[in-house]
Amino acid sequence: MHELSITESLLKIALAAGEKGGAVRITSIRIVVGDLTQVDPESVQFYLDVLAKGTIAEGALLAAERRPLRAACRDCGREFGVAEFQFVCPHCNSGDTAIVSGRELYIDSIEVEGTEDLACGT
Amino acid sequence: MEIKVGQNILAANDAVAADNRAAFGRSIFAVNLMSSPGAGKTTLLERTIDYLKDRLSLAVIEGDIATSFDADRIRRHGTTAVQINTGGGCHLDAQMVQRALCALDLTDLHLLLIENVGNLVCPAEFDLGEAAKIALVSVTEGDDKPLKYPALFRDARVFLINKIDLLPYTDCDLHRLRSAALSINPGLTVFEVSCRSGAGLQDWFSWLEGETHRWRGRDE
Numbered sequence: 001m002h003e004l005s006i007t008e009s010l011l012k013i014a015l016a017a018g019e020k021g022g023a024v025r026i027t028s029i030r031i032v033v034g035d036l037t038q039v040d041p042e043s044v045q046f047y048l049d050v051l052a053k054g055t056i057a058e059g060a061l062l063a064a065e066r067r068p069l070r071a072a073c074r075d076c077g078r079e080f081g082v083a084e085f086q087f088v089c090p091h092c093n094s095g096d097t098a099i100v101s102g103r104e105l106y107i108d109s110i111e112v113e114g115t116e117d118l119a120c121g122t
Numbered sequence: 123m124e125i126k127v128g129q130n131i132l133a134a135n136d137a138v139a140a141d142n143r144a145a146f147g148r149s150i151f152a153v154n155l156m157s158s159p160g161a162g163k164t165t166l167l168e169r170t171i172d173y174l175k176d177r178l179s180l181a182v183i184e185g186d187i188a189t190s191f192d193a194d195r196i197r198r199h200g201t202t203a204v205q206i207n208t209g210g211g212c213h214l215d216a217q218m219v220q221r222a223l224c225a226l227d228l229t230d231l232h233l234l235l236i237e238n239v240g241n242l243v244c245p246a247e248f249d250l251g252e253a254a255k256i257a258l259v260s261v262t263e264g265d266d267k268p269l270k271y272p273a274l275f276r277d278a279r280v281f282l283i284n285k286i287d288l289l290p291y292t293d294c295d296l297h298r299l300r301s302a303a304l305s306i307n308p309g310l311t312v313f314e315v316s317c318r319s320g321a322g323l324q325d326w327f328s329w330l331e332g333e334t335h336r337w338r339g340r341d342e
Contacts, residue, residue, distance in 0.1 A: 002213050002244035010131050021125040031131070036273050038243050085272040085306045095308025099276070105247075107127040114123050 006039055006105070007047035011057060014110050018056055023112035026057040030111070034104040035069040036085075060110075069102030135248055138216035142251025145223060151337040152234040153330075154214075154250050156274055157258035158267075159240030162284040164192045165317040166258065167235055171199045173327045178334055180233040183222045185214040187239060202226065213244035216251055233334045242267065246274040253337055254278075257303075260285040261292050265299035268306055275306045280313065282326060287316040 010029065018026045029048075033039050041064035052058045069082040073089035074096040080089065087097050130136065146152045157163050167182060174180060182203040184192040193205035204222040206214060219236065226234075236252060238245040257278040259267050262285055268275045275281065281303045289296065296314065303310055311329065315322035 002247055005211070005213075005215065006131055006247075009134055012134070013127065013129050013131065017125055017127045017129075021123075023123075023125070036276065038247060038273055085269060085276075087276070087306055088308055095304075097308075103273075105132060106130045109124050109126050109128075112123050112125055 002038075003040060003043040004047050007044050007051055010044065010107060011048065011051050011055070013107055014057055014060070015055060017107075017110055018112050021112060022114050023056060023110075025113040026060045026110050027113060028061045028063055028111040029057070030063045030065065030108045032065050032067055032104045032106050032108050034067045034102040036099070036102040037105045039105060065108070067101045067104050070100045071097040071102075072100045073097050132247070132249075135216045138220055139249035139251040142216055142220055142223065143253075145228065146234065146251065146253070149338055150228060150231050150234050151254075151334040152236060152250075152252045153254045153256055154236045154238055154245070154252035155256045155258060156238045156242070156245045156278075157240060157260075158242050158263060161240070161258050161260040161263065162317050163237050163240070163258055164195055166282065166284065166315075167196060167237060168199055169317050169320070169323055170235070170327060170330065171196065171201045173323075174233070174331060175199070175201055177331060178232040179230055180235065181226050181231055183214075183219060183226075183234065183236045185218070185237055185239045187211065192237065208239060212239055212241050213248050214238050214250060215248045219250045232338065233330070242271040242274055246271070246277060254280065254333065256280045256282060258282045258284055259299070261289055261294040261296070261299070264293075265295045265302065268299070268302040272306050275303050275310070278307065278310060280326075280329065281307075281310045283312065283314045284317055286314050286321060287319045 014029050045062045071082050072079045073094050075094035076092040078091045155163050182196045185206045187208050190205040193203040196203035204225045206218050206222050255278045257274050313326045
């Protein structure tokens with residue numbers, strides 16, 4: 001249920017970006033979520049529906065793109081996909097590994113309708 | 123029309139966490155203790171305080187959804203404790219810790235122990251500005267916990283296995299529990315303890331005392 005505070009932050013960022021870009025409506029928010037990041041996009045959508053009421057993001061749809069969990073070995077330098085959270089290097093058996101992807105949680109982009117879109121016909 | 127954003131959703135929390143980290147600097151070693159409810163976080167802190175209070179200057183921040191039971195318990199051991207009530211929130215965030223710091227005298231403080239809300243999921247996502255995360259699991263919870271909640275174990279420096287005095291009464295496979303955590307994070311320092319009997323606690327006390335000195339003594 002930490003999705004509530006995550007959605008609050010997400011909405012704040014999306015609204016600021018939308019307003020800065022002159023949007024009158026935010027129709028969708030594209031987020032990137034790593035496989036080790038414990039965020040449930042369905043739950044974020046649920047909170048978004050409630051929190052965005054009365055804002056330009058009301059009714060916005062969340063699109064979540066997952067990023068696979070990958071690590072790099074600091075000893076042999078090779079990269080590997082982390083299956084079942086086994087972070088030991090499959091090439092040289094070293095335990096000294098660093099995550100290269102899978103811990104993401106960011107807004108990639110928003111899809112908006114701008115003032116220009118509305119003014120097109122006139 | 124698409125607008126590129128490329129912004130970390132937890133950036134606001136991370137900025138406050140960075141402020142907390144700057145406030146601690148190299149004079150205060152701050153640890154973030156995380157476990158599920160009932161694993162023994164508060165009892166571990168009581169034991170730790172009893173051993174360390176004459177050796178280091180320490181304070182405790184207690185995070186709970188409601189009540190001041192835990193802060194009251196800590197104060198009975200002669201240590202300053204600030205209670206945060208999250209009012210339903212399932213984790214501490216950096217701002218809550220920042221507010222709690224206002225109630226503490228940070229001058230001459232060596233060690234700050236932050237007890238997070240009992241939960242193995244949500245606390246793992248929020249940086250508080252701590253120097254080290256500590257994961258605690260009791261053997262009665264089962265040996266599958268690390269693989270079910272990997273993020274917390276990946277980020278932790280220490281893994282404490284508590285209630286080992288109860289091992290004969292559980293089906294917990296200590297070796298399986300340890301190796302699951304170590305496969306997620308091979309750099310983990312593991313301590314097997316019983317806060318009730320006191321078994322294994324001395325190693326944890328020594329680690330914490332040593333790391334506090336190391337943190338304070340190391341030049342940036």
